[in-house]
Amino acid sequence: MHNDENEEHWTDHAICRGADPDLFFPIGYSAEVLREQMDAAKAVCANCPVKAECLAWALRVGEPDGIWGGTTPEERRYLRRTAEAPARRRLPVIVVRGDASESEHASAA
Numbered sequence: 001m002h003n004d005e006n007e008e009h010w011t012d013h014a015i016c017r018g019a020d021p022d023l024f025f026p027i028g029y030s031a032e033v034l035r036e037q038m039d040a041a042k043a044v045c046a047n048c049p050v051k052a053e054c055l056a057w058a059l060r061v062g063e064p065d066g067i068w069g070g071t072t073p074e075e076r077r078y079l080r081r082t083a084e085a086p087a088r089r090r091l092p093v094i095v096v097r098g099d100a101s102e103s104e105h106a107s108a109a
């Protein structure tokens with residue numbers, strides 16, 4: 001029988017366990033303070049062994065708030081948009097090799 005209780009979960013290895021939740025849900029009273037708070041949370045995430053799993057989870061559930069997997073909500077929205085965007089069609093490369101009259105002048109000289 002499958003026993004989920006004995007299985008490890010990526011959150012078991014999160015280094016933010018027990019950390020102040022406010023650190024990961026920054027509310028700055030100015031853009032500069034907010035940036036400092038986000039950078040502090042991201043610094044913790046940078047050393048987390050489950051950063052990739054955390055980010056994947058946040059993207060999958062569409063977590064709208066907080067720092068997850070070292071990303072801000074705006075960065076996750078960008079990641080989701082780019083992942084959902086259709087692949088761009090490659091445009092043909094057109095090589096322009098100078099003016100034909102120029103090459104005639106060059107060969108005549």
Ligand code: SF4
Nearest residue numbers: 014016045048054069
């Ligand atoms: S990546 Fe950051 S938010 Fe996610 S578990 Fe690790 S420390 Fe916590």
